[in-house]
Amino acid sequence: MEVYEKLRILADAAKYDVSCASSGHQRGNANKQLGSTAAAGICHSWSEDGRCISLLKILYTNHCIYNCAYCVNRSSNDVKRAAFTPEEVVSLTINFYRRNYIEGLFLSSGIIKSPNHTMQRLIEVVKQLRTREGFNGYIHLKGIPGADEGLINEAGLYVDRMSYNLELPTTKGLRLLAPEKERKQIIMPMQQVRDQMIAYRDMKKHLPSAPSFIPAGQSTQMIVGATDETDYHIIKIAEAMYNRLALKRVYYSAFVPGSTHPAVVERGRPPLNREHRIYQADWLLRFYGFKADEILTPDQPQLDLLVDPKCQWALNHMAYFPMEVNRVPYAALLRIPGIGVISARRIVNARRFSALSYDDLKGMGVVLKRAKYFITCKGKYCGDGDVEPVYLRQKLLEPPRPEQISLFQTHPEVFDESEAIIRGLLT
Amino acid sequence: MVYLHDGSFEGVLSGIYKMFHAKAKINEGKLYEASVYQQSFFELTLNVETVREHAYRVAKSLYDSFGQEGFKCVYYAYLAEDDSYGTLLFRTLKQAYKLGGQAFEALGVEDIRRLTQMANKVSRESHLLLGLLRFSKLENGIYYAPFEPTQNIISILAPHFEERLADQVWVIHDTKRGIGAFYDKEQYHMAPLDSLETIQYAQDEVAFQSMWKDYVKHIAIEARRNLPLRRQHMPKKYWQFLTEMK
Numbered sequence: 001m002e003v004y005e006k007l008r009i010l011a012d013a014a015k016y017d018v019s020c021a022s023s024g025h026q027r028g029n030a031n032k033q034l035g036s037t038a039a040a041g042i043c044h045s046w047s048e049d050g051r052c053i054s055l056l057k058i059l060y061t062n063h064c065i066y067n068c069a070y071c072v073n074r075s076s077n078d079v080k081r082a083a084f085t086p087e088e089v090v091s092l093t094i095n096f097y098r099r100n101y102i103e104g105l106f107l108s109s110g111i112i113k114s115p116n117h118t119m120q121r122l123i124e125v126v127k128q129l130r131t132r133e134g135f136n137g138y139i140h141l142k143g144i145p146g147a148d149e150g151l152i153n154e155a156g157l158y159v160d161r162m163s164y165n166l167e168l169p170t171t172k173g174l175r176l177l178a179p180e181k182e183r184k185q186i187i188m189p190m191q192q193v194r195d196q197m198i199a200y201r202d203m204k205k206h207l208p209s210a211p212s213f214i215p216a217g218q219s220t221q222m223i224v225g226a227t228d229e230t231d232y233h234i235i236k237i238a239e240a241m242y243n244r245l246a247l248k249r250v251y252y253s254a255f256v257p258g259s260t261h262p263a264v265v266e267r268g269r270p271p272l273n274r275e276h277r278i279y280q281a282d283w284l285l286r287f288y289g290f291k292a293d294e295i296l297t298p299d300q301p302q303l304d305l306l307v308d309p310k311c312q313w314a315l316n317h318m319a320y321f322p323m324e325v326n327r328v329p330y331a332a333l334l335r336i337p338g339i340g341v342i343s344a345r346r347i348v349n350a351r352r353f354s355a356l357s358y359d360d361l362k363g364m365g366v367v368l369k370r371a372k373y374f375i376t377c378k379g380k381y382c383g384d385g386d387v388e389p390v391y392l393r394q395k396l397l398e399p400p401r402p403e404q405i406s407l408f409q410t411h412p413e414v415f416d417e418s419e420a421i422i423r424g425l426l427t
Numbered sequence: 428m429v430y431l432h433d434g435s436f437e438g439v440l441s442g443i444y445k446m447f448h449a450k451a452k453i454n455e456g457k458l459y460e461a462s463v464y465q466q467s468f469f470e471l472t473l474n475v476e477t478v479r480e481h482a483y484r485v486a487k488s489l490y491d492s493f494g495q496e497g498f499k500c501v502y503y504a505y506l507a508e509d510d511s512y513g514t515l516l517f518r519t520l521k522q523a524y525k526l527g528g529q530a531f532e533a534l535g536v537e538d539i540r541r542l543t544q545m546a547n548k549v550s551r552e553s554h555l556l557l558g559l560l561r562f563s564k565l566e567n568g569i570y571y572a573p574f575e576p577t578q579n580i581i582s583i584l585a586p587h588f589e590e591r592l593a594d595q596v597w598v599i600h601d602t603k604r605g606i607g608a609f610y611d612k613e614q615y616h617m618a619p620l621d622s623l624e625t626i627q628y629a630q631d632e633v634a635f636q637s638m639w640k641d642y643v644k645h646i647a648i649e650a651r652r653n654l655p656l657r658r659q660h661m662p663k664k665y666w667q668f669l670t671e672m673k
Contacts, residue, residue, distance in 0.1 A: 007638055011645040032593040032612065043660070044558040045671055047647035050656025054558075057646060095635050098570060098595060099562045100588075101670070256650045270650055346534055353526060353533035363540045 001082055007092065009082040013062035013073050014108055017165070017221060018253045022054040022103035022138045024216030025160050035097060035104075035136030037160065037216075042103050055106035055140060056096055060084055060121055064110030068178035070167065070226050070255065073110045083112075086125045093129060097137050104138030104160070105129070115146035123151065126158040138216075143193070145185045152189055156196060160216040161248070164190050169237050173227035190245050193218050197246070217248035224278060225271040226255040232292070232301035235281050239292040242285060252278045277303040284309055287341050288334045307396045311337045314374060315389045315396075321374045322381055326355045337396070338371030358382045370396055429472045431461040432513065436505050439513055440482035442475045446517055453521045458513030492524065497531045503546035506579045515542055552576060553583040559661070560584065561670050562597060563636070566627040569596050574668050575603040584608070585615050636670050643671040 023041030043052040059073070061083035067074045093105045107125060111118050122141060129135040141159040143152060156162060164186050168174040171183045193214060200213035220241060222234060238250040254270035281303060284290035288310070295309055296302070304312045314321065314337050323332055325347055333344040343365040350356060350364070358377045361368060373383035373392055430446055432438035442458045461474060489498045504512060518538045523530035534540045553576075562570040570592065581601045585608040588597060592610075599608040600620055607620030666672040 004638060004641065007642055008645050011642050015646050015648055029590050029593050034592065034594050036591045038557075040554075042554070042558045045643060045669070046657045046660045047643055048654060048657060049647045049649075049651035050653040050660065051647075051651070052660065053643065053646060056642070092638070095631075096639060098592065099564070099635065099639070099670075100558075100560050100572070100592075101639050103558075254651070256648060270648075272651060346532075349529070349532035350534040352529075354535040356535050360535045360537075360540070363544055364534050 003088055003092070006082045006084055006088065007058070009080050010059045010062060010084065011057070013059045013079070013110070014057045014106075016072060016253060016256065017057065017106070017108060017142070018051070018251045019106070019140065019163060019219055019221060019249070020052050020054045020057070021161075021219070021249060022140075024248055025138075027136060027160075027215075029136050031134075033134035033136055034094070037104070037136070037138045044100070044102055054103045055138060056093055056102045056104070057106040058084070058089070058092075058108075060089065060107060060109035060118075060125065061112055062110045063112050065113070066111055066178070066180050068167075068181065070177050070223055086121070086128055089125050090128050090133060093137075094133060094135065097135070102137075104140070106140040106142075108142035109144065111144065115144045116148055116151060119144045119147035119151045119155070123155050123158070126155065130158045140216075143189050145181065145189060147189075149192060152192060153196060156193065156213045157211050159214060161219060162193055162214050163219040163221070164193075165221040166237075166241075167221065167223050168227060169222050169229045169234050170227070173229065176227065187245075190218060190220070190247075194246050217246070219247060219249040219251060221251040221253055223255050224252050224275050230296075230301035231274070231278060231281070231303045232296040232298060234278060235285065235292045235295060238282055239285055250282060252282070273305050274303070277305060277309060281309040284313075289331055306398060307393060308337070308398075310335070311370065311393075311396050315393055318389055318392075322376045322383075323374065324376050324379065325361070326351050326378060336371055336374050338367035338369065338374070340365070340367075428455065429457045429459060429464065429470045430513075431459055431464055431472055431474045433477050434460045434462060435477060436502065437479060437482035438475070438477040439505060439516065440485040441477045442513060443517060443520065444478075444481035444485050445473075445475050447520075451517070453518055456514070456517050458517050459510065460513065463510050493528060493531055497523075497528075500531050500543055500546045503549040503583075504542050506549045506583070507545045508579055509545055512545065515545075549578050549580060549583075552578050553580040556580060556584060556665075557587055559665050559669060560588075560599065561668060562592075563626075563670075564629040564632045566629055568629065569598060571598050571600065571623075571626070573600045573602050574665075576601065577664070579604060579606075581606055581608055582617065585610070585617065589615050640671050 021041050022037065023039065025037050026039035027037045029036045041054060043054050045053040047053055061081070062073045062079065063081050063083060064073045064075055067076050072079065089105070089107065096102045097104070107122055109118050109122055122144070126139055126141060129139065139159045140161040140163065141155055143162050143164045145164060166186055168177055174181060174183050196213050197217070200210065203210045204212070222237070224234065234252070241247045241250050252275050254272050254275035256270045281295050284295060285292065290313070295313060303309055314335070320335070323336055325333065330344055330348050333339055333347055334341065339347070346364050347356065355378050358380065361371070361377065373395070375382070428451060430442045432442040439458070446456050446458065464472070466472070486498070489501055501516065504516070515538060519542045522536055522538060526533050531539060531543060534543065556574065556576055560572050560574055562572040565571050579601070581599060584599060588599065589610055594612060596612060597610045602622055605619055605621055606617060608615050608617050
């Protein structure tokens, strides 16, 4: 089979892995070799679904001995199969990189023969790239659950990031859709990676020449909407991942239907809007100092699809508002809808020189459309009219874009709810 | 008084030097590039000679007073090629020197805010182009990357690729402004460069281009198709140089 054909098949097979980050590690290029990495990460293109392309994301092979119901590469699925050779992956990576198509390689694989055998093939590729080719670009390697500890420790010395996908948020879901995998098998290597990262970091403190171990940290992915977990459930798990496993990122992937498995919830189209809201909640966890239990509760376990999670929180806590932007501390600024990490930092820096007015905020990146209902500037309130949460929510609604309308039709409960509010306003 | 400079960064800084020496008032002093200034009967003009020594002293003062971040803001805003830049810079500096070392964070001051916005725009475009620039391998082994950025960012891109593509010979070419950055595996330098008439690709170039196009097509998830979102991230004005969009 020609490389062309393999690339098509193995890109198709890899695309449901949503991680695309090339961030988290800055590496210079000391001896005029090929490649560097940028701490902020760089996007190189965007595909027709609007997702960024940063890394060459491919499977080593899509042959797989497992038969997980959610996965396009399950052994019972009737798709064309292919396998790269290490040389082919190396040549594609290097040649794409030299043309600035990509930031590096994201290599994953179906399981051939055994987890150890598969992991060894992957290590062979990244080792060739790093040692033979002197390649300094970004490498993200998917860990193979069930592979030996020694193999993980070896791989970690060559790659920037490693990830094990949780896929189904709960043990129940995993048992249902991927009976051959055990949750323990996924969590254990993540713990091991975390411990090794800490060990190497400690070693580096005393011995600067010590090698780095997965310097950009590890990430994972959960599928949203294949089984019946609530949003509360999902962000609680994400929070535990960040706190206990020191993960850099949790990715969420709206389930793309196509499976005929009886346990899979059929929804027609992937729940993209829900995925979007979960990402926003994830940002609140990582950068805004929110706890999962503040964002949602067992009684209110779903995110509002029509306003963002921070607005949802604010509407439930109107007693904190309005806040005076010239006075409240940074952590409180972060709680104001429409103010992000960058604008909060700008506000804190700028107000040391002079008190800020409403017009000053305009050029500082604050989304006043939302923020104006929750702030005062030099004591002046700039929102218009009523701040009753039910009316305010109405003002904060984000009108669905035309291309998303069909999506909303798959969530009739949303329409009913907003319709009820509109009717409430009329009577 | 209207001070006129020659359009170079050194010219701008020489103008600033002159204005501070002449004790120009914040609301009266204006600084424009000579070639874009519209002569008016009511204003006195003065052509400022570009003096490297003067420019250097202003640059050093900016560095010493406002640090690397402050200097970067002034330089990036220059690259935005906005006609109002000179006067805005003068007004900003008049106020910034009074506010002290962190002055470029005083976004409550309108002029400082506008200058940083100008710089941020440049910073955004150059970050985007770090990813969107495309090199093709020519017959003679040189990797060639033509592009037409909205702002004059080639001097920001070149150092990035000097580090990254350190073991290959490359040329980055701003075809709109006629500037090239040339790298010879040791260091890069910038020089005027006219449009190339014919380009001969290396033997394997077409194969890698079509594999990249194929890859971009296949990595999209059909059920999530969203072309407006793609256009939002990757504006159409850049497409003519993107291998995968041709």
